[in-house]
Amino acid sequence: MARFVFHPAPEVGRVLSLPEEESHHVSVQRFAPGDNLLVSDGRGRLYRGRLLGEEKKVQVLIEEKVKEETPPVFFSVWQSLLKSPSRMDWLIEKLTEVGVTEIVFFPAERSLREGCTGGRLRRWERIALNACKQSGRLWFPEVVSVSSWEEFLHRLSSFKGDVVLADPLGERSVAEVLGAERFSDNVALIVGPEGDFTEKEKREIFETRKVWSLRLCKTILRSETAALFGASVFIAFMEVHHAGGNKDSGM
Amino acid sequence: MARFVFHPAPEVGRVLSLPEEESHHVSVQRFAPGDNLLVSDGRGRLYRGRLLGEEKKVQVLIEEKVKEETPPVFFSVWQSLLKSPSRMDWLIEKLTEVGVTEIVFFPAERSLREGCTGGRLRRWERIALNACKQSGRLWFPEVVSVSSWEEFLHRLSSFKGDVVLADPLGERSVAEVLGAERFSDNVALIVGPEGDFTEKEKREIFETRKVWSLRLCKTILRSETAALFGASVFIAFMEVHHAGGNKDSGM
Numbered sequence: 001m002a003r004f005v006f007h008p009a010p011e012v013g014r015v016l017s018l019p020e021e022e023s024h025h026v027s028v029q030r031f032a033p034g035d036n037l038l039v040s041d042g043r044g045r046l047y048r049g050r051l052l053g054e055e056k057k058v059q060v061l062i063e064e065k066v067k068e069e070t071p072p073v074f075f076s077v078w079q080s081l082l083k084s085p086s087r088m089d090w091l092i093e094k095l096t097e098v099g100v101t102e103i104v105f106f107p108a109e110r111s112l113r114e115g116c117t118g119g120r121l122r123r124w125e126r127i128a129l130n131a132c133k134q135s136g137r138l139w140f141p142e143v144v145s146v147s148s149w150e151e152f153l154h155r156l157s158s159f160k161g162d163v164v165l166a167d168p169l170g171e172r173s174v175a176e177v178l179g180a181e182r183f184s185d186n187v188a189l190i191v192g193p194e195g196d197f198t199e200k201e202k203r204e205i206f207e208t209r210k211v212w213s214l215r216l217c218k219t220i221l222r223s224e225t226a227a228l229f230g231a232s233v234f235i236a237f238m239e240v241h242h243a244g245g246n247k248d249s250g251m
Numbered sequence: 252m253a254r255f256v257f258h259p260a261p262e263v264g265r266v267l268s269l270p271e272e273e274s275h276h277v278s279v280q281r282f283a284p285g286d287n288l289l290v291s292d293g294r295g296r297l298y299r300g301r302l303l304g305e306e307k308k309v310q311v312l313i314e315e316k317v318k319e320e321t322p323p324v325f326f327s328v329w330q331s332l333l334k335s336p337s338r339m340d341w342l343i344e345k346l347t348e349v350g351v352t353e354i355v356f357f358p359a360e361r362s363l364r365e366g367c368t369g370g371r372l373r374r375w376e377r378i379a380l381n382a383c384k385q386s387g388r389l390w391f392p393e394v395v396s397v398s399s400w401e402e403f404l405h406r407l408s409s410f411k412g413d414v415v416l417a418d419p420l421g422e423r424s425v426a427e428v429l430g431a432e433r434f435s436d437n438v439a440l441i442v443g444p445e446g447d448f449t450e451k452e453k454r455e456i457f458e459t460r461k462v463w464s465l466r467l468c469k470t471i472l473r474s475e476t477a478a479l480f481g482a483s484v485f486i487a488f489m490e491v492h493h494a495g496g497n498k499d500s501g502m
Contacts (some may be wrong), residue, residue, distance in 0.1 A: 175487040232483040236426040
């Protein structure tokens with residue numbers, strides 16, 4: 001399945017010890033000393049390395065950089081926490097596959113009220129990493145859990161880019177607006193909880209900054225379906241309108 | 252959760268006995284005799300009925316038709332069978348939510364080789380029905396399992412509408428083509444298995460009829476993610492370009 005292993009800072013000529021989970025991955029895949037391995041730093045760079053003699057921690061000599069890319073667009077999904085942990089896991093896998101660059105969970109009145117920490121966050125990072133390997137993505141999404149509504153508003157106010165609120169009652173639809181308007185290459189999509197934001201929360205969002213309030217489609221989507229639907233439509237269209245810019249040495 | 256119950260043929264003035272599962276649903280939701288209930292036929296019509304005195308099978312007197320709609324677009328997903336049953340279940344739920352009108356599973360060289368029957372099909376219909384209730388959809392998708400590759404090709408040759416093949420190597424992307432070309436309001440999206448179709452299968456598809464061979468996005472998607480991604484992008488855009496046409500008496 002996996003096309004590469006991950007190390008946060010590969011460098012040509014250096015010998016790396018792979019992180020534990022990645023070492024395990026190499027053992028399972030039955031690589032032998034001398035085999036070529038691809039190593040990504042999760043920030044768009046891909047290296048070819050050679051597996052050294054077997055040790056408990058797998059060591060790789062990085063021999064060359066073979067590819068470097070930046071995402072064609074930066075797309076963040078800010079999703080209010082879901083009550084079902086398995087639906088959050090699922091959402092992280094899918095958003096990573098389609099190319100989202102940041103996933104932020106935040107508490108809202110009608111969602112879980114507290115951010116996630118520690119073990120849960122590490123689990124999410126692992127899911128995102130595996131989805132990157134599955135889909136050949138070299139840019140790993142950040143997965144963030146915001147601890148309070150106030151922190152969410154602060155993040156919203158300081159975001160440099162276009163912000164879209166998925167609003168089932170929005171007058172204009174995403175597809176209509178994508179056909180008519182020009183977005184920057186840095187977009188955040190806010191998705192509320194099942195039962196939507198309260199009126200007070202919506203007002204606070206609108207008071208914080210300019211937000212596009214857009215309908216996604218004609219039916220009512222579950223919260224996590226809305227997130228994936230919106231991300232898919234935006235990414236498909238932004239990839240066309242912001243094409244080019246990747247350096248690729250042909251792998 | 253559910254906004255309505257299902258009966259295949261409601262008629263104003265008639266007393267219906269609800270199907271078993273729907274009766275159960277009414278009991279769980281603690282409706283009482285005399286309560287109003289919404290009843291959909293799954294073909295776009297919604298009725299208001301009144302619950303009659305408690306019986307083992309729940310009976311409803313249909314009093315008026317309150318809404319009738321046809322889907323703004325007909326969108327079929329033809330998905331090669333997945334090896335993981337839970338991923339197929341998941342896909343049916345999500346495709347139903349976003350508004351797909353037909354879901355066809357078919358065998359291919361690199362997928363499960365045999366169609367599904369009996370219990371599995373009934374399970375899928377139940378998942379689709381629940382997703383309709385969740386999302387307020389009045390038009391239930393058909394869920395079909397095709398038994399052989401030959402039957403799939405036959406279905407392909409007789410389909411009246413535009414056919415799109417999700418092709419990771421396609422030269423043009425879906426978003427590019429949706430912006431430039433005009434599709435009919437009846438589209439089928441073919442999604443191959445993990446590892447894609449064989450060359451022979453692809454050739455047979457192209458020999459059967461005109462097919463748009465389009466890339467969905469820049470990363471490699473799992474088979475079921477590709478299906479949902481493609482459906483989301485098409486439905487969002489087709490809803491804008493094929494707007495209007497629903498009769499709605501205001502519910």
